Amino acid sequence: MAQGNHALINGNVFTADDAQPSATAVAIHNGIIVYVGNDDKAAREAAGQDSEVTDLAGRSATPGLIDAHCHPLPYGDSLANIDLQTGVQSVQDILDRVREAATKTPPGQWLAGWGYYTQTIREGRPPNRRELDSVAPDHPVALTQRSGHEAATNSLGLKLGGYTRDTLDPEGGLIERDEQGELTGVLIENATHALGDAATPDVTPERAEANLRRAVESFLSFGITSVGEAHLTNSDALRLYQKVQSNKSTPRVRFNLMLAHRFALEAIETLGIETGFGSEWLRVGPMKFFLDGTEGQRTARISQPYQDDAGNTGMWMFSTDEFRERIIRAHLAGWQCAVHAIGDAAIELTLDAYRDAQRQLSRPDIRHRIEHASLLRPDLVDRLAHENVIPVPGGRFASNDYPVLIERFGAERVRWYQPWNSLLERNIPVPVSSDAPVQSPDPARNLWAIVNSRSEFDRDHIMQPEERINLEETLLAYTRNGAYASHEEHRKGTLKPGLLGDVTVFNTDLAAVDPLDLDQVRADMTIVAGEVAFRSDGVNGSH
Template identity: 35%
Template sequence: MLDLLLRDVRALTMRADHPRAHTVGVVGGVIVGVDDDVRDLPARAVVDGGGATLTPGFTDAHNHMVWYGLSLAELDLSTCRSLDEVYDAVAARAAELPSDAWVVGSGYDDYVLGRHPQRAALERAGGGRPVWLKHRSAHMCVASDAVLDKAGVLDGSARVPDGGVVERDADGEPTGLLAEQAQQLVDALVKPYPVEELAAAVTRAAEVYVREGLTHVTEAGIAGGWIGHSPAEAAAYQLARQQGELPLRVELMPATEVLHPFDAAVGVETGLDLGLRSGFGDDFLRIGPMKIFTDGALSSRTAAVTEPFLGAGGLGVLGDDPDVLRERMLAAHRSGWRIAAHAIGDRAIDLTLDTLEQAQKELPRPDVRHRIEHSAMVRPEHLSRMAALDVVPVPQARFLYEIGDTMHSALGADRIPWLYRQRSFLDAGLRVPGSSDRPCVGTGAPLAGMRSMVERTTKAGLVLAESERVDATEALHAYTTHAAYACRQEDRRGRIGPGMQADLVLLGDDPTTVDSAEIDGIDVLATFVAGRAVHGADTLTWTTGGPAS
């Protein structure tokens, strides 16, 4: 007796031995067979797919779920096209709040606005309330006088963390802009968030994710540094799951700041309490790699590069002293962790590859699958080094559309071929998972990410490194088989076949055959996690059983 039978579907199985299927059977949240193996078996619930396309569930290999969930309750500035619109939005929100309440907004884009919002104008718009606006890249923010005063920026008493930048004008006065680690000056005023508030944020984000076909996401940094929200951030995910409000699978990356040394006699050099490390947990909630920032971002020109940015120049910033970064990664490797190193600029990628090579020489760990998050500016000579180390590059193709024009102006034509590679990675034998970095930059919908992998166009219509395009089938592999590989779970998800988790997406059309411009417009009809419809159940055609079956 099957728990679920999906029939009359056009399944893209992502398997070489059985690439297409029309019937899928599920028992206990696991696929037990396809087509003839299950077609005539009885089932408690039967869904007639009506010829719709079925694919493995999508994975976002790098997102910020809590942060995105929090942003859904914040002032959305992503549609603002002028500074006046930003100030008007702040003033309108401030008018709804008590005199001492914070006005928090996110998603503004200085490239669109012409410059960053200014502290004096924010002070006026907020009516003296603390105003804190987060840049769409998440690597910068602007704050009003009320916030800067509390943070000790105005009187100079604040200690700016290593790798942080407090922008000042020609007279040496703060402009209100804080970049990279300097954002911790504001974070310290509002964090830690209560676990219940973070759990609610997880729930809000999850509701959006399953509507987009996501069945698994990797949370890229929790509990420490400027990226974390609470030392107990993992507990928020546990609480959401306990309450039945975590309908998809999640892998958590602890920030490097929350790993700490152990007594040598323990046999673990660095880790979380109880000696926990990568792999602890189950198929719904588990600990993944250690997350470390080696540099900043391209949009803020804080990525660590070997040649200056155009215009304003500069070589960006490293996330900390190089020796500190190197030792943190080496200690993590020696202690059994997988490493997820945020490295965008080519200088940061040099440092990361040098360190990973040293780590493997000192203590070889076959098939460890360390990751380089973003891998944005990969020089040609990096490719062979990455392949030799079997690292997993985690680029965000959608960035090319959302901020590609900004990148072009910052880097110039000579370095554009290095940006967010896809084809070169595959040709080098690397697996490239799909990811969004949501809520940074723009939409995190997987289908939109696939379109950008295929087209590589900017908002202005430029094509960035056409030779790095991939076809739609390869883009679908990025969000399924390659993403599962990046999490060391290719043995149980990312494909449709016996023994695989019944995480599935029913689509209104086939993303591998439609025109590329139509990929992101395909309807997600239903999303299944462990054989349960977590989205679209009420719209499916149930010939036996129903949504609760």
């Protein structure tokens, strides 16, 4: 069978191309789309002799899905770690899983767990060090909250991380203490880093590679063909991406790398690399900055205090002067920027920094981004539109408990939390992202959450009735807008001749699915560069 040749016929094809929004057939030849239209015979011919032919039998095909912001290495890790996400309701549930892992792991090795969510634990907190000591006295433990912004450890973990009674809280972080000043084992924001560093010697290059491959397989099984790596922080990780992407014999997704500014800004200025450098498989994306924290930890930086914590307006992750200065430097060096900003004050400061940078040197098509851009306000939505800044909302609504957001901010402010419809109405090209492992990259869950404006924590409640968008708008966000956000719309994100042959085939006709059942759909087949990179059981191509 010829590589990269494939004809898809007899389907309901969503092209994301305004010139021809729907079709029944797509042909890919040598990895590139050569035909989109309604003539199955023409599609077979265009794909070439010996190409695989898939009869879609009315199922939907879309441009390969783009997850604009996630963390493939921690995601792959999370697939290998103790699962603290599924079915965890109490401290005891977590302790049971840690105890079980301890029996299977040689003493002294780290036990890593991922995905607890304080708000759904009956006690409203993770286990403390003493409780963890009781089930794992001989293993250091590192349990990470689903957001990645909080961790819980035991006495051995505290020791190896270098935390003592006398350790001061780092800038932008909190080492939790009890009334006697004793460490509880809970670490918040930048205070988690020493624990993470201590636990990484166990991550050998082989294990890191296996984890990345595991993540890639998972993305492909969900129909995702392009992934934004949202925080590349070191040369080992960069080498790993190069290694995995150079192996053409295993299925691949396409990666867009956001480089952490602390790691990359000075080097980039020296080398002269700009956003866009690289290949269709591995491209250098934006320069990444962290400006504030999250809602759950009340560290997102907001203009008015938290409703449930008077006087607290969150944290800056680093000095605002230094932030502005580094944004301008990245902008002048030819870089698209991407800033993690969740609170409205952080979003506003980011917009101000981008405006200052544009005043120094106008780059009208640089497409600076704000990752999460969660707690918006009407004036900030207008500024995003007028100043051509792209918000990347992530699936935080689906991952956050809505009542928690109401507690933190009150209903009036939550009205403008990631307001999809208001953003799209102003022609802002918003992409979809999962922020995996914060949330599952499963598009079924993301489509369901966005189209219905509901949270998995309370499926009956519509959170923002006026901000629901329809399926087509959501699919456009998942494909064309994702490509635009990484400056690649001329190469992917729509199905039209000349673009990359990346296609997602669903198990059903999406247009016929009740919106409330969208979480049941799945990918049947994932095609990357014309080759089948994933196939669920029961789907067979033929000649």
